[in-house]
Every structure is written in C-alpha cells, then in structure tokens.
Amino acid sequence: MKVLVIGGGAREHALCRSLSQDPAVTELHCAPGNAGIAQVATVHPVDQLDGAQVTALAVLLGAELVVVGPEAPLVAGVADAVRAAGIPVFGPSAEAALLEGSKAFAKDVMAGAGVPTARSYVCTTGAEAAEALDAFGPPYVVKDDGLAAGKGVVVTSDRAEALAHAEACERVVIEEYLDGPEVSLFAITDGTTVLPLQPAQDFKRALDGDQGPNTGGMGAYSPLPWAPEGLVEDVLATVLQPTVDELRRRGTPFSGLLYAGLALTSRGTRVIEFNARFGDPETQVVLARLRTPLAGVLHASATGTLDQLEPLRWDEGAAVTVVIAAEGYPAAPRTGDPIEGLAEAEAADGTAYVLHAGTKADGERVLSAGGRVLSVTATGVDLVEARERAYRSVGRISLAGGQHRGDIALKAAQ
Numbered sequence: 001m002k003v004l005v006i007g008g009g010a011r012e013h014a015l016c017r018s019l020s021q022d023p024a025v026t027e028l029h030c031a032p033g034n035a036g037i038a039q040v041a042t043v044h045p046v047d048q049l050d051g052a053q054v055t056a057l058a059v060l061l062g063a064e065l066v067v068v069g070p071e072a073p074l075v076a077g078v079a080d081a082v083r084a085a086g087i088p089v090f091g092p093s094a095e096a097a098l099l100e101g102s103k104a105f106a107k108d109v110m111a112g113a114g115v116p117t118a119r120s121y122v123c124t125t126g127a128e129a130a131e132a133l134d135a136f137g138p139p140y141v142v143k144d145d146g147l148a149a150g151k152g153v154v155v156t157s158d159r160a161e162a163l164a165h166a167e168a169c170e171r172v173v174i175e176e177y178l179d180g181p182e183v184s185l186f187a188i189t190d191g192t193t194v195l196p197l198q199p200a201q202d203f204k205r206a207l208d209g210d211q212g213p214n215t216g217g218m219g220a221y222s223p224l225p226w227a228p229e230g231l232v233e234d235v236l237a238t239v240l241q242p243t244v245d246e247l248r249r250r251g252t253p254f255s256g257l258l259y260a261g262l263a264l265t266s267r268g269t270r271v272i273e274f275n276a277r278f279g280d281p282e283t284q285v286v287l288a289r290l291r292t293p294l295a296g297v298l299h300a301s302a303t304g305t306l307d308q309l310e311p312l313r314w315d316e317g318a319a320v321t322v323v324i325a326a327e328g329y330p331a332a333p334r335t336g337d338p339i340e341g342l343a344e345a346e347a348a349d350g351t352a353y354v355l356h357a358g359t360k361a362d363g364e365r366v367l368s369a370g371g372r373v374l375s376v377t378a379t380g381v382d383l384v385e386a387r388e389r390a391y392r393s394v395g396r397i398s399l400a401g402g403q404h405r406g407d408i409a410l411k412a413a414q
C-alpha cells in the first residue's frame with residue numbers, strides 16, 4: 001500500500017514511524033513533514049491546507065491511502081478534496097470536523113446524542129458573557145469557539161481575566177468547571193463501527209505541577225493504572241458510539257479519529273472536548289503500544305470496513321513521551337537553534353526514540369523550527385521504566401533555551 005501522510009509534527013512522525021514498520025506499506029510519503037519524518041518517509045513541500053495541492057500530490061504518487069494528521073487541513077476540507085478524487089482518506093469531512101472546529105457545534109451534537117458534558121452557554125457579547133460567568137461562579141471556564149490549537153481556553157478564578165478573554169474572542173462557550181482527572185480516549189471509526197484505542201493522559205500546562213499557561217501538550221503516558229475498570233467500555237457506550245450515531249443521523253457521518261477529552265468527575269464521566277484527529281502528544285504513547293499494523297486499521301476506517309477488522313492487539317507495557325519545547329513557548333517560541341545529541345538519545349533496542357515536531361534540516365544539522373520541538377518517547381514494562389528511559393534520552397539532547405517538564409507520568413508511576 002502506498003501511503004501519504006499530511007502534517008509535519010511529532011504526531012505525524014509517530015504515525016509515519018508506525019506505518020514504516022507495517023509490512024503492508026510499500027511506499028511512505030509525507031507532506032510537508034519535518035527533519036525526523038524525512039528519515040522514514042519521502043517528504044514533499046506542499047501547503048497542507050490546500051486541498052487541490054494535496055490531491056494532486058496523492059494522484060501523482062498513486063497513493064492508496066491518505067492520512068490527514070492535523071485539525072486545520074480537516075476543517076479546511078482537505079479530506080473532502082482527496083475523497084472526491086476517489087482516494088481512500090483517513091480523516092473526517094470538513095462538516096464532520098466541525099465537532100472540533102466549533103465548540104458550539106460540539107455542544108449541540110452532544111445534546112442531541114445525550115452525551116454527558118459540562119453545562120454551557122454560547123456568548124457573543126460582553127454582557128452575555130458576564131451573565132454566564134455569574135451563573136456558574138468560579139473557577140471560570142471560557143473557550144474560544146473556533147480552532148485555537150489548545151490555547152483558546154482560559155480556566156481561572158479571576159473574573160476580570162475570564163471576562164477579558166471572552167471579550168477578546170468573537171464567540172465563546174462559557175461552561176461549568178469540571179473537577180477530577182482528565183483522560184484522552186481515541187477511537188477509530190468509519191462512521192458506523194467504533195473501535196476504541198487505549199486511554200492516555202496528557203499534560204497541558206507548560207510547567208511542573210500543572211503550573212503556567214496552557215500549551216498544545218508537554219507530555220503523555222499510557223496506560224493509566226489508576227483509571228476505573230471498564231472505563232473504555234463505558235465511554236464507548238455513553239460517549240463515542242452515541243456521538244458517531246448522532247453525526248450519521250444528521251447526515252454528516254464522521255470517519256477517522258474521534259478524540260474524546262474526558263473529565264472523571266465526582267458525578268461521573270463528562271466530555272471536556274472532542275477533537276477530530278489524533279491528539280498530540282497522546283498519539284506518541286498510544287501508537288508506541290499498538291501491536292496491530294497501523295495501515296490496515298486506518299484503511300479500514302477510510303473504506304468503511306472496520307467491522308471486518310480483527311480485535312486490536314496491544315503491548316501490555318507502558319509508554320511515556322516528554323516534549324522538549326523551545327525557549328519562550330508557548331507565548332513567543334524562539335526558532336533556529338541547533339539541536340544536538342539526537343543520535344545518542346535513541347536506544348539501540350528501540351525502547352527510546354526521538355519524534356520530531358518543529359525541526360528542519362540544515363545540511364548536516366537539525367534546527368528548531370517551532371514551539372514544540374521534539375517528543376522523546378520510550379517504552380518499558382511499566383511506567384517507572386518507560387519514564388526512566390524517556391528522561392535518560394531527554395538528558396542527552398541539547399537545545400539552547402529548551403524546556404521540558406520533569407514530572408510527566410510521575411504521579412501515575414508511584
């Protein structure tokens with residue numbers, strides 16, 4: 001199978017790494033890719049938001065499967081363009097991707113599907129926002145309605161800050177605060193059949209101890225030893241399947257990856273958000289544990305044949321990923337710094353490896369080229385071993401001004 005992956009972050013590097021290890025994959029391409037992806041796939045300089053360009057490349061390559069990684073091309077209709085050319089594509093239509101692209105749309109779908117989530121108001125004026133904030137009380141949760149790469153959400157007990165964020169956005173969703181630990185659960189779906197993956201947890205705040213600003217994600221681990229038994233089955237029955245059924249019923253069937261961000265509150269499991277694609281950095285740890293070859297699974301989603309797939313096989317062990325971000329991330333990341341120690345950070349036996357996010361090749365050197373630069377990933381028999389290996393590798397990498405959290409998976413490993 002000839003496969004083309006769209007995107008250029010650590011999530012796409014993880015996807016490409018798994019696809020490159022699948023014996024069914026005869027050719028692997030990625031656009032635009034990055035310096036690390038270039039080691040496992042042929043990279044192509046294409047504007048990933050341009051459906052015509054992506055489709056032309058897929059046709060030129062004779063791609064038999066196109067996998068769209070990030071949300072922005074999905075919301076821009078890239079999967080629709082490729083699908084219209086008759087090529088199987090992993091990823092939802094622009095209409096279905098609104099589940100991520102509009103928080104208000106997601107709330108409406110959840111209401112229709114009877115999916116448990118935070119009570120909320122959609123507000124477009126400061127007066128409406130003020131009323132909604134006072135209806136719920138602190139801590140306040142204010143979400144930009146549109147795509148914001150995980151950075152459009154403000155959670156604060158400071159009413160003035162909450163109101164200022166609401167007023168700075170055109171349309172916001174203000175909702176009740178959900179307490180309790182968060183879980184990311186991914187499911188692969190073809191619009192009818194829903195296949196949950198293993199749960200993971202990510203770390204959204206920039207600094208140790210969940211301090212500092214929200215980011216795209218600073219690390220992740222899987223499995224979750226503390227999660228209640230039956231969590232996956234429960235979320236499949238109460239969240240994932242009803243949502244997929246509701247979207248099909250509305251005439252906007254969702255195929256691809258449905259990401260449920262969940263809060264396990266004292267009053268039960270609630271959906272914090274949906275995403276329409278693999279999460280980054282959770283994908284790095286989920287795919288590290290998936291034993292079933294990936295291409296066949298994604299192809300079955302793209303062709304509506306998931307019901308014929310054998311049950312997924314998983315590694316019993318654990319995986320941890322630690323993100324190394326550039327100085328100044330998330331507010332104003334500095335780019336163009338050389339990265340050293342990449343080869344030394346890889347374990348010969350494959351138990352630790354470096355996935356690239358914002359990097360670019362400069363002759364022999366690799367330079368930082370984005371906010372999140374690397375996603376150092378390791379596996380082990382348990383979280384203790386996987387953590388140890390991940391942090392050992394992190395210690396071998398040097399990036400001027402580079403920052404990472406020291407407490408990824410720490411509590412769960414204890």
Ligand code: AMP
Pocket residue numbers: 118141143150151153155175176177178179182204214261272273
């Ligand atoms: P989102 O982009 O919706 O995932 O929000 C980013 C982060 O903000 C989440 O991972 C949570 O940590 C936090 N958050 C979002 N919604 C809520 C909520 N209703 N209650 C508490 N925290 C929230």
